[in-house]
Amino acid sequence: MSLPLAFMAGISIVKFKSMNGMFEEVINDRVPKVASINEIKADVTLIADALRNMIIMSR
Numbered sequence: 001m002s003l004p005l006a007f008m009a010g011i012s013i014v015k016f017k018s019m020n021g022m023f024e025e026v027i028n029d030r031v032p033k034v035a036s037i038n039e040i041k042a043d044v045t046l047i048a049d050a051l052r053n054m055i056i057m058s059r
Helices: 002-057
Strands: none
Touching: none
16 A cells, blocks of 8 residues: 555656746746747837838828
8 A cells, every 4th residue: 555655656756846847947948038029029019100100190
C-alpha cells in the first residue's frame, strides 16, 4: 500500500517541478514579450490615427 503512494508522491514532485519551470518561462520570457508587442501595437495605432487625420485635414 505504501509503495504506490510513495510512487505517486514522487511523480507529483517531478510534475510540480516541471510545471514550475513552465511557469517561470511564462513569467520571465513570454510576459515581457507580450508587453513589448502591446506597446508597439499602441504606437502603430497612434501613428495610423495621426496619418488618417492628416489625410482628412488635407482635403
